[in-house]
Amino acid sequence: MAKALADGLDVETSCQVRACTRDAGGWALSLSTGATTGPFDYIVIAAPAEQAADLLLPIAPALAREAQAARTSPCWATMLAFSSPIRVDFEAARVSDSSPLAWVAAMKGNSGAYSCWVLHAKPDWSEENIEQSAEWVADRLARAFASITHIDVQPVHASAHRWRYAQVQVSAGTPFGWNEDLGIGVCGDWRLGPRIELAWQSGDALGSEIARRNLR
Numbered sequence: 001m002a003k004a005l006a007d008g009l010d011v012e013t014s015c016q017v018r019a020c021t022r023d024a025g026g027w028a029l030s031l032s033t034g035a036t037t038g039p040f041d042y043i044v045i046a047a048p049a050e051q052a053a054d055l056l057l058p059i060a061p062a063l064a065r066e067a068q069a070a071r072t073s074p075c076w077a078t079m080l081a082f083s084s085p086i087r088v089d090f091e092a093a094r095v096s097d098s099s100p101l102a103w104v105a106a107m108k109g110n111s112g113a114y115s116c117w118v119l120h121a122k123p124d125w126s127e128e129n130i131e132q133s134a135e136w137v138a139d140r141l142a143r144a145f146a147s148i149t150h151i152d153v154q155p156v157h158a159s160a161h162r163w164r165y166a167q168v169q170v171s172a173g174t175p176f177g178w179n180e181d182l183g184i185g186v187c188g189d190w191r192l193g194p195r196i197e198l199a200w201q202s203g204d205a206l207g208s209e210i211a212r213r214n215l216r
């Protein structure tokens with residue numbers, strides 16, 4: 001979706017913005033590549049709250065405080081692949097007992113068989129084990145999966161990915177932040193809550209606001 005929306009636009013990916021600075025010409029961005037890009041009339045920071053706060057602190061303290069007040073919890077996610085379908089009587093589940101798992105779901109393979117599963121760990125467990133290796137986490141979550149499904153089949157593939165800023169726990173409560181004098185906007189799911197549609201609504205509201213001001 002994002003690729004299609006960006007069609008025809010000048011977008012640079014896989015590039016971290018280290019700092020934003022402003023002079024009479026407008027905003028300039030210092031990039032992790034060592035390059036500087038700009039000048040821009042406006043900047044929009046659409047990063048998770050914790051990362052947005054780091055960028056905002058030197059340039060827009062009030063917006064930075066809003067980002068600092070938001071809270072995001074991490075999520076260790078794991079994918080398991082089995083060489084043949086495993087026999088369980090559900091395709092997805094929320095796990096409410098003391099298991100490290102919060103949620104599991106089967107993914108339909110090309111053959112139509114359920115041979116791949118995605119597992120999400122609970123926020124507390126993810127936080128406690130945030131610095132563990134991906135291999136350690138994949139092993140623990142695979143064992144937790146075996147425990148809730150009562151299966152005794154080894155996966156042929158298990159890999160874990162750490163999402164450090166996964167789920168908004170405390171949001172800013174307004175769709176976006178905006179400083180007209182500086183020409184800085186902030187948006188993202190952390191403005192409204194932990195859903196992709198709320199991230200969309202936040203960006204859409206900020207984009208509409210900037211467009212409205214430019215049309216005046």
Ligand SMILES: Cc1cc2nc3c(=O)[nH]c(=O)nc-3n(C[C@H](O)[C@H](O)[C@H](O)COP(=O)(O)OP(=O)(O)OC[C@H]3O[C@@H](n4cnc5c(N)ncnc54)[C@H](O)[C@@H]3O)c2cc1C
Pocket residue numbers: 015016017018046047048051052055075077120163165166167187188189190193194195196197199
């Ligand atoms: C494992 C997992 C499963 C999820 N499942 C669901 C689901 O089923 N349904 C649902 O509705 N939501 C789900 N979510 C939540 C959903 O993904 C988020 O709500 C949504 O992606 C937030 O969008 P965003 O644009 O605000 O931020 P993000 O998607 O986090 O995008 C922010 C981007 O900013 C980049 N960035 C940060 N700092 C900088 C910097 N300094 N310079 C340049 N770039 C930077 C990041 O790399 C990132 O690409 C899930 C999230 C995770 C982690």
